[in-house]
Amino acid sequence: MTEEEILYFLQKNYPATRKEVISGIGDDCAVISRGSLWELLTTDTMVEGIHFDFSYFDPYFVGRKLAAVNLSDIAAMGGAPSYALFNLSLPEISEEELKGLLNGLTSKLEAYGADLIGGDVTRNPERWHLTLTLVGEAPAGVAIFRQGAKAGDLIFVSRPLGASAAALELWQKGLEPPEPIKLAHLDPEPEIELGKLLAQENLASAMMDISDGLLLDLARLCRANNLGAEIEAEKVPFSLVLKDLPLKQDPLFYALSGGEDFALLFTVPHDREKFLHLALKGRQVFKIGRFIAKEGLYLIKGGQKNNVSPQGFDHFAKRESFIST
Amino acid sequence: MTEEEILYFLQKNYPATRKEVISGIGDDCAVISRGSLWELLTTDTMVEGIHFDFSYFDPYFVGRKLAAVNLSDIAAMGGAPSYALFNLSLPEISEEELKGLLNGLTSKLEAYGADLIGGDVTRNPERWHLTLTLVGEAPAGVAIFRQGAKAGDLIFVSRPLGASAAALELWQKGLEPPEPIKLAHLDPEPEIELGKLLAQENLASAMMDISDGLLLDLARLCRANNLGAEIEAEKVPFSLVLKDLPLKQDPLFYALSGGEDFALLFTVPHDREKFLHLALKGRQVFKIGRFIAKEGLYLIKGGQKNNVSPQGFDHFAKRESFIST
Structure with missing residues (x-):
């Protein structure tokens, strides 16, 4: 199990x-x-x-x-x-x-x-x-659950992803990550203020935090809503510093599957998007895709749409599947 | 530490x-x-x-x-x-x-x-x-704390003690304890109903549960109230079955220092004792001694009063003192 x-x-x-x-x-x-x-x-x-x-x-x-x-x-x-x-x-x-x-x-x-x-x-x-x-x-009544999104709702993440997993890979190679990358892993900032704002202004239809990687957690959010999702790879934010580091994979890999980001993943109904930007008063968030009625997770990259399976990564398996049946 | x-x-x-x-x-x-x-x-x-x-x-x-x-x-x-x-x-x-x-x-x-x-x-x-x-x-307001007792308050325990520790000793010797002794260790009953009654009827001035042995926990209750206590050894209740088991020590030893009893230890002001017995409607509890102004723990046994130090037992030291300074 x-x-x-x-x-x-x-x-x-x-x-x-x-x-x-x-x-x-x-x-x-x-x-x-x-x-x-x-x-x-x-x-x-x-x-x-x-x-x-x-x-x-x-x-x-x-x-x-x-x-x-x-x-x-x-x-x-x-x-x-x-x-x-x-x-x-x-x-x-x-x-x-x-x-x-x-x-x-x-x-x-x-x-x-x-x-x-x-x-x-x-x-x-x-x-x-x-x-x-x-x-x-x-x-009372002012909280956002995983369940509550509809097909068509826009998917957002609260900040660039992947730095935490990149730091871990560098340490495992015996290298010292640059300070902000290091702190993304050692001392992540929980998004308390943003979460409260989204709840109080009734802006998000569903929300969770990203602890096990964007794709895996998005698959969970899809399951909670009986929906699928389309993600545009070009819109998934990652720290530009990742491009200059001696990492095994492309920065996008860490942003999609790295884990331990502790950013917020949330969905916004289409007609609430303008209120979102008004309420944020200039604070940036990142629109990366939308919920769709068809089940499954789809990544759009270079004009191609491919079904992706977040369970494919080894470290999730190691992390989650330790109970023998 | x-x-x-x-x-x-x-x-x-x-x-x-x-x-x-x-x-x-x-x-x-x-x-x-x-x-x-x-x-x-x-x-x-x-x-x-x-x-x-x-x-x-x-x-x-x-x-x-x-x-x-x-x-x-x-x-x-x-x-x-x-x-x-x-x-x-x-x-x-x-x-x-x-x-x-x-x-x-x-x-x-x-x-x-x-x-x-x-x-x-x-x-x-x-x-x-x-x-x-x-x-x-x-x-609100209806709970009993460790602090709140005065010198002269009577000390009670809610049920016979020592069976849990006796069971453990038997297992460690490769013996199977009798059923009630065994269950005292495996499946202790928390005293939810008694605790609620004592709080609702305002009968106890201080209370805690006995998890590390009567003497050690009583020493903690004393410390919380800046008081000492006198215990009458003859009044400390233990299961009579303990007398017939092949144990290393006298039954009183397990009742005083055994641990994992999960009975309640509580104090009752002298003038509330009659209301305690009225409220209990025949349910037995055990008066074992009283709080005194002089600090320290005193055990009265065979007409002699001796200062006892609950910290003297090895298994407490092993349990609590694993942090080096």
Whole structure:
């Protein structure tokens, strides 16, 4: 069973029964009705050697990144973060390393207004294992789900993609990436402000964050809406710096399939596009394609339209398919 | 740094800033004000080889116990559980094992009214690593904290202690414990109903659950109140079955220091004791001693009063002191 199969199994066999549950398993956050508020809940785990490595990370940035990946899930609903619980499991650690980790975690949380209010500390003999659970909120009714898009809705991403995966490849080759590329991987900025704006102004019909690569996450967004998508390769944004780096693949590859971008992927109904640009007040976002009624993911490149399969990449398989049936 | 030192470090250096935080790090749950409700948040991790072992556990009971230890933290505040998030990290697992785990987890949650609404699945190459985060609630103002007791308050535990630790010792010797002793370890019952009753009837001045052994947890309760405690050894309840088992120590040893009981430890002001017994309607609880102004933990046994140090036991040291300074 893959991660997605496990989640589907849970969703099918253990549906939420409480009437306050607006959305359970399957979106970026669970959503609970609390009177005039919607409460958002999300949790993400990072494991040493699986999600990060101390050859290119230090404890401070492990803390920052753990906060970022969770904050990004709150952003993906259009919410604001408020409280965090931290589960730390690890072998021996020095006081200096521990303080670096906690300073990284709390500085990133504080920057977005979230308080650390609890947690648990245990032993994991082989490797660092960190979980953050984040509570956020939105005014009741003002959140954006994965489901909600229609055929014809325009597909946007919030910023250039691919730098995070490019940094990782360089480190794995023993090279030091340039600063902005490095920080895209170590310290991604969650799009809290943009997410809130899109929700409050009712501009996006569906939204999620890009954690496993544009194509794979777009395939998930398609599935949530029973739709397909067409992407114009020339419009997929990537940092121009990627062109000058000694990478194995074309920059577009990293932008389409790199992963760990933590940008927002969202759809806008055709007639809301002008309001989007008005609301953004000059902030750039990138229109890369549109939803279509026909299922499947299509990449338009050099005038040719080809069906693409995001599952084809090895590192997704490695990441997701660790449960034997 | 021990677990407690880490928590103290966090409490001191990263105090909660939001005015809705009634209680942050340092109690069984964090407490947030949500209008007419108080929201309770707790999280606990279980690691294979540290907290459980497949020589005597199976996946179903791992799931049940993970739910129980978290439910017990909600009980310790006098709250009712409502929502859960589940983080699962593990190496290869068969579909049957996975279903056993999920059935165990969700059956225990459902029995107390909690919905599973989210989580994360990742890889941990060496061992199972499971975290549950539980959301609960209480009417605003109706929760019991660790802090709140006065000298003279009576100390109670909710049920006989020691069976869980006795079961573990038998397994470690290759013996099979009798059924009720076994279940005390594999499938402890969180005291949700009792906790709620004590909170709603305003009967307890301070409360926590016993996870690391009566003496160690009582020392924590003393510290939270700047008080000491006197315990009458003859009044500490343990299951009579323990007397007939081939254990290394006297039953009292397991009741005082065994750990993983998940009973409630609570204090009752002298003038509330009669109301306690009225409210309990015949349900038994066990008065074991009283809080005193003088700091320290005193055990009265055979007419002698001795100062006891709960930190003296090896397995606490092993459990808590894994962080080098």
